[in-house]
Amino acid sequence: MSLTEKRQIGSKKVMPFTIPSGIITTEPSCLERIAREIPELGVLTTKSIGSEPRVGNREPILAQYIPRGFVNAVGLTNPGAEEFAKKLSTIAFPPDKFLLASIFGKDESEFVFVARTLEKYVDGFELNLSCPHAKGYGMQLGQDKDVVGKITQSVVHSVKKPVFIKLTPNAGNIGEIAKAAIDSGAYGIVAINTVGPGYYSIDGLPVLTNKVGGISGTGITPLGLRCVRDIRQAVGENIPIIGMGGIKNATDVGAYAAAGADFFGIGSALAGMEEIEIKNYFFALIGDINNNCRTNNAENLLKQVDMHYRKVKIEEKIDSSCDFKVIRTNETLTAEPGQFIFAWIPEVGEKPLSVMDDRPLTLGVLERGEFTRKLNSLRKGDCFYIRGPYGKKLNINFNLDTVLVGGGCGIAGLTLIARRAAKRLNNKRLVILLGAKDKEHIPYLDVFKEYGEVLVATEDGSLELKGKVTDLFEKAKLTKECYFFNCGPEKMIDAVIPLELNISRSQLIYSSLDFMTKCGVGLCGSCATKDGRRLCVDGPFMAGV
Ligand SMILES: Cc1cc2nc3c(=O)[nH]c(=O)nc-3n(C[C@H](O)[C@H](O)[C@H](O)COP(=O)(O)O)c2cc1C
Ligand code: FES
DSSP states (O other), X not given: OOTTSOEEETTEEEOSEEEOTTSSTTSHHHHHHHHHHOTTEEEEEOOOBOSSOBOOOOSOOEEEEETTEEEEOOOOOBOOHHHHHHHHHTOOOOTTOEEEEEEOOSSHHHHHHHHHHHGGGOSEEEEEOOOSSSTTSTHHHHTOHHHHHHHHHHHHHHOSSOEEEEOOSOSSOHHHHHHHHHHTTOOEEEEOOXXXXXXXXXXXXXXXXXXEEEEEXXXXXXXXXXXHHHHHHHHOTTSOEEEESSOOSHHHHHHXXXXXXXXXXXOGGGTTOOHHXXXXXXXXXXXXHHTTTSOOHHHHHOOOOOOOOEEEEEEEEEEEETTEEEEEESOOOOOOTTOEEEEEXXXXXXXXXXXXXXXXXXXXXXOOSHHHHHHHHOOTTOEEEEXXXXXXXXXXXXXXXXXXXXXXXXXXXXXXXXXXXHHHOSSOOEEEEEEESSGGGOTTHHHHHHHSEEEEEETTSSSSEESOGGGHHHHHTOOSOEEEEEESOHHHHHHHHHHHHTTSOGGGEEEEOOOOOOSSSSSSOTXXXXXXXXXXXXXXXXXXX
């Protein structure tokens, strides 16, 4: 059978590709979108779901140790089986897709509970007996063939859907464990999960907050191939194997097929890619396979992401208010309007921050939790680390009037757009509407005034209009179709969009929402919007949010 033909899995015949668990399609909205947009993905794998909600580890959760090679410790973040079932119940997946629910638990009863809770909404299960960095879960159970056998048997007897077992390469004899799973009723095997755990440090400091994490991507392919080969030899011919681990091109797919895999998972290689780029990648991959690897178009479409950290020094700190500081560093960047960086303080955490100015790098930091409190407590001369910039370039030619709407800490994300728009607007208006609780929370006001017409609303009336940013629309006298760029809390964005739709079209209204941006390179999926786009690669400014 050709590697690009549909094949049987459970009761369905589907294309043989998937994005492995925990990568990109971690939110149901993203699963749905990818299912609709990418025909080559026949198997859709969910993130690992447990019986209870888990917040997971504090960021950094992902580090890059070589090009296309990563260490991650997401920490099994998930909303819990019941909440996830509710989300899945609202989605209609195309019939030619096999929805594979990855599930985890600390014992048989937890696995059974999760499987039963999700059964109605999915086509099959992948039991995560292989995560290498979560205490009491995953690999700690999956290295013992008797435990694997027992858990497999309990789940197989409790549900009517096919059950796959996802195995760890960190086991003495992976073939023996796979055989125990199949003898206990498993339908198929998935291999490999991440390797290790490994440890990665900068200046001697562990990057991951969890300190250790599973290794994925480039570098683990030979291990993945050996494991798949061992599994195939142990389980015989007719058991489906989903092979993964460092696959990046048609040659790797061919190698996994030769080792014994029937389906192929491609995860880490997709780092940094927008949805359309992933779509083009899978299309090209089919072409390369059909050309017997004489072409390598798919690999040429992959991106190189840059997650390396630089140490920066604070040159100046302006205490705008007790909880809002402007931090000017010694670092010079080239950032596009709307882009953001990650700031990392070892042992404390990492957060995304808008670039207020790139030359030198200047950040506006509103205290919202432990990390921002710590960053704001640093003094002139102190150092922290940054990586980036991240986010998509805004391809706007500013041929219409342009209105920037900022609220709270979102104001910091508008400065570079204001500068770009001011340079390009020719006889067009640049209107900047800013709202904050008081005058101390409106940074860079003088700079904004140099660029355009600025109107301010403060909740306490300490500057200009007493009220909210929505109250400024009438005063701004916006009558013709124009661009809008909104940056601020979700509540503000929800309030301004209806006003903007009275004036302009949704395609011209761009918003940057404050979603949970964790990895910044499109892999963890935590920044998914309600319609399944990922803010860190498809945004942060997106139209039609
Ligand atoms: C950010 C990230 C999160 C992951 N989360 C999970 C997970 O929740 N459950 C799981 O079984 N595997 C998880 N994995 C492992 C992948 O599913 C896959 O087995 C592994 O990354 C090897 O494939 P790759 O080299 O193509 O990425 C994760 C990997 C990454 C990089
Ligand atoms: S996918 Fe990880 S933050 Fe966007």
